[in-house]
Amino acid sequence: MAFENPSREEIKQLLLGSKTIAVVGLSDDLAKVSHMVSSAMKDKGYRIIPVNPNADKILGEKSYASLSDIPEPVDIVNVFRRPEHTPKVAEEAVAIGAKTLWLQLGIANDEAARIAQDGGLTVIMDRCIKVEDSILLPHGK
Template identity: 40%
Template sequence: MSIQDPEVIREILTRVKTIGLVGASDKPNRPSHEVMAYLQGRGYRVIPVNPKLAGSTLLGETVYPSLKSVPDALDMAELFLASERTGPVMAEAASLGIPVIWLQIGVVNEEGAAAAEASGCQVVMDRCPKQEIPRLGIPPMAR
């Protein structure tokens, strides 16, 4: 039961400023790396989360091992994980009060989404902000 309404997605992508990107990759050819760079170029602050890369720097940001270890408030958690690995991360995001949980294209977890929504989170699944931003005509953020 994730959000599908284009106007709600537009509102989310306009309101969100700081994103925790779970599953961030240091490989430039990986989709998570491309999306992180794209979102940064549009004015979002994207904080990479990957336990294997924790402590390193990726696209100018420190990598953290988990959402709970990120010292800054997050407006959205974007998950680049296999669907079966998203449940605990969605629960962590909801417990931290992160208002939006976004699952990348091909990533769906209806049970995790229902639990997160019951905790007050908005959940978007099986979509990519890199595709939604131009499709919805969202302008870059002022810096």
């Protein structure tokens, strides 16, 4: 059976119930999409946790080398990495007990989706979290 993203209503409920977003591949470069999207989500009230082994701080938050280094619960793992890197991220997301694996616009990987779903996570692929949040929660939570 082919992968299918959750319905818009399910995504809305997921966003309403989420506070903490770990962003894998978050860049400290202001011109990068990962930075712009994460900054917008932070402005909407989400707690952003950068996952980038090459940065100390991004968006004023401590950056971690991997998901397993994060010392607090994570609701959504938002991924800005090439598709071939996402199965490992999915394994880590399952291991830390995240609720959702979200692969950004242009990123999809059936193996990553299977790993995350088998681990009990909701999976969203090839969608921009900022766009979905803006459409579904235009006035915030």
